Amino acid sequence: GNSVTQMEGPVTLSEEAFLTINCTYTATGYPSLFWYVQYPGEGLQLLLKATKADDKGSNKGFEATYRKETTSFHLEKGSVQVSDSAVYFCALSDQGTGRRALTFGSGTRLQVQP
Amino acid sequence: NAGVTQTPKFQVLKTGQSMTLQCAQDMNHNSMYWYRQDPGMGLRLIYYSASEGTTDKGEVPNGYNVSRLNKREFSLRLESAAPSQTSVYFCASSEESGLGNEQFFGPGTRLTVL
Numbered sequence: 001g002n003s004v005t006q007m008e009g010p011v012t013l014s015e016e017a018f019l020t021i022n023c024t025y026t027a028t029g030y031p032s033l034f035w036y037v038q039y040p041g042e043g044l045q046l047l048l049k050a051t052k053a054d055d056k057g058s059n060k061g062f063e064a065t066y067r068k069e070t071t072s073f074h075l076e077k078g079s080v081q082v083s084d085s086a087v088y089f090c091a092l093s094d095q096g097t098g099r100r101a102l103t104f105g106s107g108t109r110l111q112v113q114p
Numbered sequence: 115n116a117g118v119t120q121t122p123k124f125q126v127l128k129t130g131q132s133m134t135l136q137c138a139q140d141m142n143h144n145s146m147y148w149y150r151q152d153p154g155m156g157l158r159l160i161y162y163s164a165s166e167g168t169t170d171k172g173e174v175p176n177g178y179n180v181s182r183l184n185k186r187e188f189s190l191r192l193e194s195a196a197p198s199q200t201s202v203y204f205c206a207s208s209e210e211s212g213l214g215n216e217q218f219f220g221p222g223t224r225l226t227v228l
Contacts, residue, residue, distance in 0.1 A: 004156075036219075041221075042221060042222075043118070043204055043219035043220050043221045043222055044157075044204070044206075044217075044219040045219070046216045046217070046218075049216070089156060089157070093215075101147050101149075101159040101162050101172060102157070102159075102217060104156035104157045104158075105156050106154050106155055106156045107154075107156055
């Protein structure tokens, strides 16, 4: 079946540091890949997505590249801010399984200190 | 334009009690979903509805029932609550249930079963 594995948190960084959150996946078909962000007390919001191999998703300074050869979709940002503190979820959508929903990783909490 | 709304925001039940979680979306989306979020486990799909009049089981459907009342509303019912159902419940919707389509999430319902 499908699965998504994320690095465990929390990840604690100082403001302006470089961020990488690792995500790898297992899927039976050709998935689309997503990063969602959850701010404290809120629901999830889509951060970025990529629908095919070698696509790069980007938004708000965050980037992730769909790497089929390594089954990865690592999230990066060059300079984090305190306002980026949140929980980040990697997810996939795989039509090959017939399931019409997302499979999520366990989430990675990011804490950015001033 | 409120997006996805959920009621209630918080609920405490005793074991064996029943309740219905309400969800509504105003984006004219065809597909709606119910997830539960547990610590360290990401979000897991309980039930989904690909279109009005249809519902299907997700990964963890036991102990739950759903109703797609109309295109806007998708409710989740716990007939006899158990402590294992203590969780945060998220409703989501998307325009279509295929690949690459963004899901929009509600703010969540935090449920505690004593």
